[in-house]
Amino acid sequence: MDEMLEDEELMFNNEVISKLANESVSNIIGEKMYTEKDSKIWMNKIVESVLTSLQTLNKPFKYIVTVLLEQKNGAGLYASSDCRWDASTDGFCCVNWNNETTHAVITIFGLHIQ
Amino acid sequence: MSTARRSMYGKSSNKKSKQTDLEELGNETEARMARAPIIEMWENTYRMEPQKKFKPYLAEKEIENIFDKNLNDDLKYDEIENIKSLSQKISSEIKESVKNLDIPRYKIVVQTFIGQIKGQSLQIGSRFLWNANTDNYVSKQFRNDYIYVTSMVFATYLE
Numbered sequence: 001m002d003e004m005l006e007d008e009e010l011m012f013n014n015e016v017i018s019k020l021a022n023e024s025v026s027n028i029i030g031e032k033m034y035t036e037k038d039s040k041i042w043m044n045k046i047v048e049s050v051l052t053s054l055q056t057l058n059k060p061f062k063y064i065v066t067v068l069l070e071q072k073n074g075a076g077l078y079a080s081s082d083c084r085w086d087a088s089t090d091g092f093c094c095v096n097w098n099n100e101t102t103h104a105v106i107t108i109f110g111l112h113i114q
Numbered sequence: 115m116s117t118a119r120r121s122m123y124g125k126s127s128n129k130k131s132k133q134t135d136l137e138e139l140g141n142e143t144e145a146r147m148a149r150a151p152i153i154e155m156w157e158n159t160y161r162m163e164p165q166k167k168f169k170p171y172l173a174e175k176e177i178e179n180i181f182d183k184n185l186n187d188d189l190k191y192d193e194i195e196n197i198k199s200l201s202q203k204i205s206s207e208i209k210e211s212v213k214n215l216d217i218p219r220y221k222i223v224v225q226t227f228i229g230q231i232k233g234q235s236l237q238i239g240s241r242f243l244w245n246a247n248t249d250n251y252v253s254k255q256f257r258n259d260y261i262y263v264t265s266m267v268f269a270t271y272l273e
Contacts, residue, residue, distance in 0.1 A: 034235070036235045039235060039237045040237060042237075043237045043239040044239070047239055047240070047241040048241065051241050051243055054243065055243060062242070062243060062244040062245070062249070062270050063242065063243040063244075064223060064240065064242045064243075064244075064268050064270075065240060065241050065242070066225060066238070066239070066240040066266070067237075067238070067239050067240070068227065068236070068237070068238045069236070069237040069238075070229075070234060070235075070236045070237075071234040071235045071236070072234075073232050073233065073234035074232060075229060075230040075231070075232035075234050076191055076194070076197075076229065076230040077227065077228070077229040077230070078197055078198055078201045078227070078228045078229070079201070079225070079226070079227045079228075080201040080202045080204075080205045080225075080226050081205060081223065081224060081225040081226070082202075082205035082206045082208070082209040082223075082224045083209070083221075083222065083223045083224065084209060084213060084221060084222040084223075085221040085222075085223070086221070086272075090221070107225065109223050109268070111221050111223075111244075111270050111272075113272075113273055114272075114273055
């Protein structure tokens with residue numbers, strides 16, 4: 001039983017975190033149209049809400065959350081990341097979210113403490 | 115007489131079998147020990163703060179060097195395979211050079227965005243939940259008329 005708990009604590013839970021991120025973005029942006037002024041406000045709100053909900057998970061992880069908000073224009077984008085970490089305990093989650101005018105990419109890195 | 119012999123043989127054979135049994139047992143335990151997982155015990159270092167901290171300005175210099183080496187003003191977004199390998203190449207080169215700065219017990223995360231400029235509006239932001247005394251980040255941007263490149267390096271201390 002103790003071993004099972006340890007495993008759950010150690011693992012970076014991809015499903016739960018991607019659900020959290022999806023919900024946060026849908027709540028904050030929803031179906032609204034992209035404007036430059038709104039995008040700054042949205043970005044702050046999204047990042048804050050994702051981080052506070054990660055905090056409530058209460059796991060021994062340090063989190064890094066990156067949000068990219070883009071107007072849909074037909075422009076291309078490539079994102080890549082490279083990490084030096086402990087592959088057994090650390091992980092990351094990447095969420096793509098779309099509405100008619102906005103494209104959002106949320107990346108969450110979780111680094112285990114100890 | 116024959117029984118005695120048999121018993122003698124029996125005894126001797128018993129002894130042999132006992133010996134072989136012991137040998138087998140010995141081999142078995144050795145084999146089990148060889149198969150048993152070696153459990154590493156980590157001792158306490160009693161160190162509260164890192165001996166060598168992550169210095170952001172050094173990492174920024176490394177990123178600048180790598181940008182100058184790989185990116186110039188004529189780079190366009192036309193060849194998609196090139197851009198894909200370029201973004202991965204930049205990420206791995208930045209990671210290698212930050213590793214070469216030789217800062218022990220730090221975990222490093224490098225993230226690179228390369229996008230096409232087509233008159234769209236774009237916002238990139240990041241926020242962290244970590245120990246502000248020991249952990250830090252660096253970010254650098256590059257832009258020409260066709261593409262933009264943003265690179266972020268995060269370094270967190272492992273207690």
